[in-house]
Amino acid sequence: MRSRLLIALLALAPFLAGCGIVKGHVTCEGRPVPGVQVSDGRQIVLTDAQGRYSMKTDKADSMVFITTPSGYIARMTDAVRPGFWQLLTKAPAAPEVHDFELVPQDQDRYSIIFITDCHFADDPSRDPLGRFKKTALPAICREYEAAAARGAVYSVNLGDFSHDRYWYDFDFNEADAERFLADCGYPAPVYSVTGNHDNDGAVAGLGERTDFVSAWNYRHTWGPACYSVNIGKDHWIFMDSVEYINDGEPDARHKNINGKRNYNCRFLDKDLDWLREDLKYVTPDTRVFFCCHVPLVNDASKSEVMQPGEIDKLDAIFKDFPKVYVFSGHTHKHINTDMGKYTRFKQYIFAATSGNMWQHPEGYQIIGSDSSNQSFNVMDCGEPDPAPRFVAVNGSPAMMRIYDINAVGDFYRNDSQCRIFHRLYPERSWYADPGFRNMIYVNYWGYAPGQEVEIFEDGKPLSVEKSSLDEPLYVITHVTPKLDDSSEPSKSNMKDRKTPHSFIAYATTADKPVIVRVSDASGKVLYEETMERPKPFDKNTH
Numbered sequence: 001m002r003s004r005l006l007i008a009l010l011a012l013a014p015f016l017a018g019c020g021i022v023k024g025h026v027t028c029e030g031r032p033v034p035g036v037q038v039s040d041g042r043q044i045v046l047t048d049a050q051g052r053y054s055m056k057t058d059k060a061d062s063m064v065f066i067t068t069p070s071g072y073i074a075r076m077t078d079a080v081r082p083g084f085w086q087l088l089t090k091a092p093a094a095p096e097v098h099d100f101e102l103v104p105q106d107q108d109r110y111s112i113i114f115i116t117d118c119h120f121a122d123d124p125s126r127d128p129l130g131r132f133k134k135t136a137l138p139a140i141c142r143e144y145e146a147a148a149a150r151g152a153v154y155s156v157n158l159g160d161f162s163h164d165r166y167w168y169d170f171d172f173n174e175a176d177a178e179r180f181l182a183d184c185g186y187p188a189p190v191y192s193v194t195g196n197h198d199n200d201g202a203v204a205g206l207g208e209r210t211d212f213v214s215a216w217n218y219r220h221t222w223g224p225a226c227y228s229v230n231i232g233k234d235h236w237i238f239m240d241s242v243e244y245i246n247d248g249e250p251d252a253r254h255k256n257i258n259g260k261r262n263y264n265c266r267f268l269d270k271d272l273d274w275l276r277e278d279l280k281y282v283t284p285d286t287r288v289f290f291c292c293h294v295p296l297v298n299d300a301s302k303s304e305v306m307q308p309g310e311i312d313k314l315d316a317i318f319k320d321f322p323k324v325y326v327f328s329g330h331t332h333k334h335i336n337t338d339m340g341k342y343t344r345f346k347q348y349i350f351a352a353t354s355g356n357m358w359q360h361p362e363g364y365q366i367i368g369s370d371s372s373n374q375s376f377n378v379m380d381c382g383e384p385d386p387a388p389r390f391v392a393v394n395g396s397p398a399m400m401r402i403y404d405i406n407a408v409g410d411f412y413r414n415d416s417q418c419r420i421f422h423r424l425y426p427e428r429s430w431y432a433d434p435g436f437r438n439m440i441y442v443n444y445w446g447y448a449p450g451q452e453v454e455i456f457e458d459g460k461p462l463s464v465e466k467s468s469l470d471e472p473l474y475v476i477t478h479v480t481p482k483l484d485d486s487s488e489p490s491k492s493n494m495k496d497r498k499t500p501h502s503f504i505a506y507a508t509t510a511d512k513p514v515i516v517r518v519s520d521a522s523g524k525v526l527y528e529e530t531m532e533r534p535k536p537f538d539k540n541t542h
Contacts, residue, residue, distance in 0.1 A: 018093030022064050023054035028072060028102040036100075037067035037281055040088075041224055042270065044277045059088045063224055064098050067278070070230040072102040073152075073189065079182040080155075080190045085223035107232035109151035109382035113140060113188055116158035116293075116329030117352030119197065120177040121166040126358040133184055135366060135374060136353055139393045143378050144187040150382065154231065155188040158329040158350065159195025159242075159293030163357070167201065168255035174198055175221045191229060191238055192222040195293040195330065196263045199244040204259035211244045211268075226271045228278050234287040234381065237278065240271060241292035241306060241328075265294040266307045267314075276317055284320040295328045295349045297337050299449075300500030304331040315342055327388070332356060333370035334390065334399070335500055336448035348388055350377050351445070361481045364539050365394065369478075370499040371401065371471040372445040390446065396542060399446035400518075400527065401473065404535040405431055405439035406510055408472045411537050417480035424489045428496065429470035438507045440531070442516050443471060447501035450521035455505040457514050462505035469504065470497045473541055510534065 025047075026036045032051025037044050041061030047053045057064075065085035068074050074084035086098045115136075120128050147153045162177040181190070194215060203214035215225065225240035243266055246259030282288065296314065298305040318324050326347040335349040355366035355374040366374035373392035380386060390399055412418040413432035422430050429436075440455055440462070447453070455462045474497045507514055511533050518527040 018091070019056050019058045020090070020093045021054060021095045022057050022059070022088065022098060023052070023095070024064075024097050024099040026051045026053065026066060026100045026102065028104060033069065033072070033102055036069055037228075037278070038064065039067070039224075039227075039274070039277075040064050041226065041274060044274075044281070057088075059092045061224065062088050063219065064088060064096075065224050065227055066100050067228045067281075068102065068230060070232055071104060071107055073105045075101040075103050076189065080178070080186050080188070081182070081222070082189050082191070084229070085227070087220065105152055107152050109380075110232055111147035111150060111153045111381060112379045112388075113143060113147070113153065113155040114158060114327060114350055114377040114379070114388060115140070115155065115353045116350050117160040117195070117332055117354055117357070118157070118177070119160055119163045119352070119354045119357045120172070120180060121163045122170040122172040122176070123166055123358075128354065128358040129180055129184075131358055131366070132354075135393050136376065137184060137186065139391060139395070140376060141185070141187050143376075143391055147378060147380070150380065152231075153188045155186070155190045156238075156291055156327065157190050157192040158291060158327060159193050160197040160329065160352075161192065161195070162198055164197045164199055164201040164261055165251065165254050165257065168257070173200070174217045178221045191236070191291075193238045193291050193293055194218050194222070194225060194240050194242060196242045196244065196261070199242075199246070199261075199263075201246060201250075201254075201257040201259065201261050203244075204246045204250075210246055214244045214246060215240075226274055232381065234289060235282045236289045237275065237291065239267060239275065239290065239292045241265060241267060241294040241310075243268060264307060265305065266310050272313060272317065279317065279321075284322070286321075287325070288318070288321055288323075289325045289327070290314075291327045293328060294330045295335070295337070296326055296345060296347055297339055297342065298331065298335060298349065299337045300333070300335050301331065311342055311345070315344065318344060325386075332368050333500065334368070334372045334375070334445040335370075336446075338449040348377075350388070351375055356478060360477055364477050364481070367473060367477060369474070369497075370445055370501070371443050371474045372399070394542075398527070398529065400442065400444045400516065400529060401542065402514075402516055402529065402531045402535070403441040403443075403472055403537060403541070404531065404533050405436050405441055405472075407534055407537040408441075409433070409436055411476070415476070415480070417483045418476065420483040420485065420487060421475065421480050424483070424487060425493060428475075429472075431472065438510055440505045440507055440514055440516075441467065441469070441472065442503045443499055443501065444503065444516075444518060445499070445501050446518070446527070451526070452519045453503045454517045454519070455503075455514055456517065457507045457509070457512055462507065462514075464503050464505045467502035467504045468496070468498050469502070471499050471502060472537065473539075476539060507533075
C-alpha cells in the first residue's frame with residue numbers, strides 16, 4: 001500500500017508547483033567543513049566558512065546530496081551505505097533542513113571492489129541470496145582483508161543489483177536487496193549506480209515520468225541517480241545510463257508487471273547538465289573514474305551498448321580531461337573493447353557477479369554468459385595507472401579455459417540431453433561431428449584488442465582464428481540440463497552461445513599437448529598454459 005501511495009504522489013509531482021529553501025550544515029567531529037559541494041541534482045552550491053549551505057529548489061529530484069570531499073567519508077547510515085544523501089520529504093515550497101556529517105579517513109592509498117549484475121531476488125528455485133553468501137561473499141571478504149592492509153577500501157555496485165521481474169513474485173525489491181547485503185556481512189561501503197533491472201515494473205503509462213517514478217525505490221535505497229565522490233586525489237562520477245520505458249505487453253508470468261520492462265540506453269539531458277556543473281569543480285589534471293551500468297562502446301555486441309551519439313556527448317563534456325577511466329557491467333561478459341576515436345576513455349566491462357543470474361542448476365559451477373568464471377574485480381588505486389584485477393570466486397588465477405574438442409565431442413555424443421539438443425537445434429555446434437576432430441578451443445576472457453593468442457603443438461604454431469562456435473561449457477550448464485524428450489525448440493536456445501573472446505585451431509594429433517600463449521602488441525608474453533591431451537570434459541571442466 002505504501003509503495004502505491006508513493007508512486008501516486010511522484011506521478012503528481014509536476015503539478016505541485018513552487019520552490020523552497022533547503023539548507024543545512026556539513027560538519028566533521030563537530031567542526032564545520034567549508035567548500036563542500038551540495039546539490040539537488042540540478043544545481044550545485046558550496047558550503048561557506050561555517051559549513052553552511054542554502055539553495056532555492058523545486059525539489060524535482062526529491063533529494064539533496066553532497067560530493068564527499070577528499071579525506072572524508074560520509075557517516076554510514078547502515079553497514080554498507082555512506083550517508084551522503086537525504087530525501088526531501090516536504091512540499092516543494094516548504095523549507096527543509098538537512099545536515100551532513102563527515103568522518104575523516106586516510107585515502108592516500110585506497111582500493112575499490114567492483115560488483116555488478118547481482119540480480120538479487122528471494123527466489124527459492126535459484127536461491128540467489130544463499131548462493132551469494134556461499135560463493136561470492138567469502139571471496140570478497142578475503143580480498144577486502146588483503147586490500148585493507150594497504151589502505152581504505154570501498155565498493156562499487158555497477159547496477160542490476162535487484163531484478164525487476166521478481167519484485168512482486170517474492171516481495172523483494174531494491175530496498176530488500178540492500179538490507180540483505182547490509183545484514184550478510186558485506187565488508188565495504190558501497191557506492192551504487194542503477195541498472196535496467198533496478199526499476200519498478202509496476203510503473204507504466206506515465207510517459208516521460210515513467211523513468212523517474214519507476215526509480216523511486218532505487219532512489220530511496222541508494223540515493224541520487226547521478227552524483228560524485230572525491231576519494232584521495234581522484235574524482236569518482238556515478239551516472240544513470242538507463243531510461244526506463246516499460247511500455248508494451250507485460251510479462252503475464254510475473255505479478256504486477258505492467259509493461260515489457262524495456263528501456264533506452266542513454267543519459268538524460270538533465271543529468272548531463274548536472275555533470276557539466278560537477279566538472280566545473282574538478283581540475284583537468286585530476287584522475288577521473290566514471291561508473292555507469294551500460295558500456296559506452298561494445299565492439300562485441302551492438303545490443304548491449306549506449307545509443308549512438310551518447311559517447312559523443314560525454315566526449316565533448318570531458319574535452320578538457322585527457323583520460324577518463326570507465327567501468328560498466330550489463331553485458332554479463334568480461335570484455336575489453338577498442339574505443340576507436342574516443343581515446344580519452346579507457347573502458348572496462350565486467351562480467352556478472354551472479355554468473356548468469358544464478359540460473360545454473362544445483363551442482364554445476366557458476367559461470368557467466370561468456371563462460372567466464374564467476375567473478376568480481378578489485379582495483380588498487382595506489383597505482384599510477386590503475387587497472388582492475390579479475391578475481392574468480394573459485395580461486396582460479398587464470399582468465400582462460402581450454403577445451404580438447406575431441407573430449408567435448410565424446411561427451412556430446414554420449415549424453416542424452418546433448419542428443420536432444422542436437423535434435424532440437426541442428427544448426428548449433430555439434431562437436432560430435434567428425435569435422436571438429438582435433439580442434440583446440442580457447443576461451444580467453446582477458447582478451448584485449450592488440451593482444452595475440454597463439455597455440456603451439458610440438459613447438460610449431462598452429463593456425464589460430466577467432467571462433468563463432470558455441471561455448472561448450474555454457475551449453476551443458478545452461479541449455480541441455482533443461483531438456484528432456486518432451487522438449488520443444490525455444491527462441492532463447494536458438495541463439496548461438498558464442499563468446500567475443502574465443503579462438504580455435506586444429507592440432508595434427510589427438511594426444512600431444514598444446515601450449516596456449518597470449519602476448520601483448522609489443523610481443524611481451526602475458527600468459528602461457530599447457531594443456532595435456534586428452535583433456536576430460538564435463539560440467540566441472542576448468
